[in-house]
Amino acid sequence: xxxxxxxxxxxxxxxxWIATHAAAIVLALIFLAPLAFMFLTAVMSDSQALSTSLxxxxxxxxxxxxxxxxxxxxxxVNSTVYAALSTVLMLVSSVPVAYxxxxxxxxxxxxxxxxxISAMMLxxxxxxxxxxxxxxxxxxxxxxWPLIIPQAFGDAFSIFLLRQFLVTIPREYxxxxxxxxxxxxxxxxxxxxxMAKPALAAVALFQFFxxxxxxxxxxxxxxPENWTLAIGVATFRAAHHVEWNxxxxxTLLTIMPVLVVFFLAQRVFIQGVTLTGVKG
Amino acid sequence: xxxxxxxxxxxxxxxxxxxxxxxxRRLRVLAFLxxxxxxxxxxxxxxxxATVYFSFTRYNLFTLKYVGLDNYxxxxxxxxxxxxxxxxxxxxxxxxxxxxxxxxGVAQLLTRIRRxxxxxxxxxxxxxxxxxxxxxxxxVFVLNPGTGxxxxxxxxxxxxxxxxxxxxxxxxxxxxxxxxxxxGDVMIILLAALLNVPRxxxxxxxxxxxxxxxxxxxxxxxxxSPVLAFAAVTxxxxxxxxxxxxxxxxxxxxxxxxxxxxxxxxGYPGGSTxxxxxxxxxxxxxxxxxxxxxxxxxxxxxxxxAFTLLLLRRFRAFAGEEAQ
Numbered sequence: 001x002x003x004x005x006x007x008x009x010x011x012x013x014x015x016x017w018i019a020t021h022a023a024a025i026v027l028a029l030i031f032l033a034p035l036a037f038m039f040l041t042a043v044m045s046d047s048q049a050l051s052t053s054l055x056x057x058x059x060x061x062x063x064x065x066x067x068x069x070x071x072x073x074x075x076x077v078n079s080t081v082y083a084a085l086s087t088v089l090m091l092v093s094s095v096p097v098a099y100x101x102x103x104x105x106x107x108x109x110x111x112x113x114x115x116x117i118s119a120m121m122l123x124x125x126x127x128x129x130x131x132x133x134x135x136x137x138x139x140x141x142x143x144x145w146p147l148i149i150p151q152a153f154g155d156a157f158s159i160f161l162l163r164q165f166l167v168t169i170p171r172e173y174x175x176x177x178x179x180x181x182x183x184x185x186x187x188x189x190x191x192x193x194x195m196a197k198p199a200l201a202a203v204a205l206f207q208f209f210x211x212x213x214x215x216x217x218x219x220x221x222x223x224p225e226n227w228t229l230a231i232g233v234a235t236f237r238a239a240h241h242v243e244w245n246x247x248x249x250x251t252l253l254t255i256m257p258v259l260v261v262f263f264l265a266q267r268v269f270i271q272g273v274t275l276t277g278v279k280g
Numbered sequence: 281x282x283x284x285x286x287x288x289x290x291x292x293x294x295x296x297x298x299x300x301x302x303x304x305r306r307l308r309v310l311a312f313l314x315x316x317x318x319x320x321x322x323x324x325x326x327x328x329x330a331t332v333y334f335s336f337t338r339y340n341l342f343t344l345k346y347v348g349l350d351n352y353x354x355x356x357x358x359x360x361x362x363x364x365x366x367x368x369x370x371x372x373x374x375x376x377x378x379x380x381x382x383x384x385g386v387a388q389l390l391t392r393i394r395r396x397x398x399x400x401x402x403x404x405x406x407x408x409x410x411x412x413x414x415x416x417x418x419x420v421f422v423l424n425p426g427t428g429x430x431x432x433x434x435x436x437x438x439x440x441x442x443x444x445x446x447x448x449x450x451x452x453x454x455x456x457x458x459x460x461x462x463x464g465d466v467m468i469i470l471l472a473a474l475l476n477v478p479r480x481x482x483x484x485x486x487x488x489x490x491x492x493x494x495x496x497x498x499x500x501x502x503x504x505s506p507v508l509a510f511a512a513v514t515x516x517x518x519x520x521x522x523x524x525x526x527x528x529x530x531x532x533x534x535x536x537x538x539x540x541x542x543x544x545x546x547g548y549p550g551g552s553t554x555x556x557x558x559x560x561x562x563x564x565x566x567x568x569x570x571x572x573x574x575x576x577x578x579x580x581x582x583x584x585x586a587f588t589l590l591l592l593r594r595f596r597a598f599a600g601e602e603a604q
Contacts, residue, residue, distance in 0.1 A: 153318050
C-alpha cells in the first residue's frame with residue numbers, strides 16, 4: 001500500500017489518522033465476527049450450543065470429526081471430483097480459444113469476443129430447461145456430468161480473462177519462436193503459456209471455487225448420492241435439528257479449503273480479479 | 281450469428297484460388313476456436329432457440345403439447361411470478377447500489393491505511409470467497425433470534441435486533457446485510473482503481489487548497505467512474521440471478537429438509553425471499569412445468585441482455601482498440 005498523502009495541519013492529520021484506523025479496525029472486527037462466532041459455537045458441547053452463551057465452557061474439537069462423517073465424506077468427494085474435473089476440462093478447452101482471440105488476426109474476431117462476453121453475462125437459468133431435457137435423454141440427470149461435460153467446450157469467463165492477459169504479452173516472443181521453427185501449438189505451449197502462469201492459475205482457481213460453491217447446478221441435477229457439499233450443508237441443519245454446533249463445524253469445514261487456498265495464492269487471486277474489472 | 285461472419289480473410293492467388301498458406305491459416309484458427317464454436321452451438325445457440333420453442337408448449341418431460349400463447353397469458357395472472365419479480369427488483373434497486381457504495385467506502389478507507397493494509401484487505405475480501413451456502417447458514421445462525429450471538433450481544437447492550445429471517449419485512453434487509461458482508465469483489469476492483477489515480481493530482485489539489493469533498497468529487501470520482509459503472513452493471517446482472525442465498529436462508533430459517541420432492545415452497549417467510557430464478561426453478565424442476573418455465577427464462581433473458589448491451593458498449597471501444 002502506498003503512503004497516504006498528507007493534508008491539512010499536523011493535529012488534524014493525527015485526528016484523521018486515528019479516525020480512519022479506528023473505523024478500519026471496528027469494521028474488520030465486524031467482518032470477522034461471524035466467522036469467530038461460528039468457530040466458538042462449533043466447539044461447544046451439544047447442550048451449550050443451544051444456550052445463549054458466547055464462549056465455550058469446554059472445547060470440543062471432536063465436533064469437527066463428528067461433523068465430518070458419513071454423508072459429509074461422500075459430499076466432499078463429490079464436490080472435489082466435480083470441481084477438479086471441471087477445472088481440468090475448462091483449461092484444456094479455453095486456453096486455445098483465448099490464445100486464438102488474443103493472437104490470430106481473422107475477420108469476425110471482434111464479433112467473436114462480443115459473443116464471448118454475452119455468453120459470460122447470460123444467466124445460466126435461461127438455458128437450463130432445454131439442457132435439462134437433453135441430458136435427461138442421455139439419462140445423465142441425477143449425476144453431476146451435465147455440469148462437468150460442458151466445461152470441455154470452453155468457459156466464457158475464463159476465455160475472456162485469459163484473453164485479457166494474453167494480449168498484454170508482447171508479440172515479439174511468439175514471433176521469435178516462430179522464426180526458430182516452432183509451430184503455433186508449440187509456440188503456445190512452450191513460449192506463451194509459461195509467461196501466462198498467473199492468469200492460468202487465476203482462472204483455474206476461479207473455476208475450482210465456482211464449482212465448489214455451486215448450489216444451483218447440483219440442486220437441479222444431482223440425486224442424493226451425488227450431492228455436493230453445498231447441497232449437503234444446506235440440509236445439514238434440518239437433518240441435525242437444533243445441533244448448531246455440528247452445523248457450524250460442517251459449515252467451517254466447507255470454508256476451510258477456500259481460505260487455505262486463498263492465503264496461499266492471494267496475489268494470484270487479486271491480480272485475476274482486477275484483470276477482469278479494471279483494465280476493461 | 282457468429283459462424284456466418286467468422287469467414288477468414290483468404291489470401292487469393294493470381295488465379296483466384298485460395299493459397300495453401302491461407303487455407304492452413306484458416307484451418308489453424310478454426311482448430312484453436314473449435315471447442316468454443318462447438319460449445320457456442322451446443323450450450324448457447326441451441327438451448328436459447330429451444331427455450332423459445334418450448335415456451336409455446338406444455339411439456340413435463342413425458343407429454344408435449346403445443347399451446348400457442350397460453351403460457352404467456354398465464355404469466356400475466358401468475359401472482360407468484362410478480363411477487364418474485366418485485367423481490368428481485370427490490371434486491372437490484374437496494375442491494376446493488378448499497379454494495380457499490382459500501383465497496384467504494386471500504387476501498388477508500390483502505391487507501392488511507394499504511395501499516396497492516398494488506399491484512400485488512402484480506403479481512404474485507406475473504407467473506408466474499410466463503411461458499412454462499414455456508415455464508416448464508418452462518419448468517420442465519422449469528423442473527424438467529426433466540427440464541428444467535430448478535431441478538432444476544434444486542435440484548436446485553438440494551439436494544440433488540442429485528443427477527444431478520446423469520447420476519448417478512450426484514451428478510452430482504454437481512455439478505456442485504458449478507459451481501460454487504462460479501463462486498464469483497466466490488467471492494468477489490470475499486471481499490472485497484474483508486475490506487476491507479478495519479479498521486480500528483482491529489483498533491484496539486486491539496487496545494488490549491490481543495491477540500492476533501494472537492495478532491496473526491498473532481499479527482500477520485502471521474503477516474504474510478506468506469507469501474508463503478510462496471511461494478512454496477514455486473515452487480516445488476518448477478519442480482520437478477522440471485523438464488524442461492526435467498527433459497528438457503530428461507531430453508532434454514534424455516535427448518536425444512538432439502539429433499540427432492542419435499543414440499544418446501546421457496547420464499548419463506550411469506551414469499552418475501554422468493555426471487556425470480558427461484559420461481560423459475562420451482563416451476564421447471566419441482567413442478568416440471570417446463571414450457572412455462574421457459575417463458576420465465578425468456579423474461580430473464582430479455583432483462584439480462586438489456587444490461588449486457590450496456591456493458592458491451594463499454595467493452596467494444598476497448599476490444600476494438602486492442603484487437604488491431
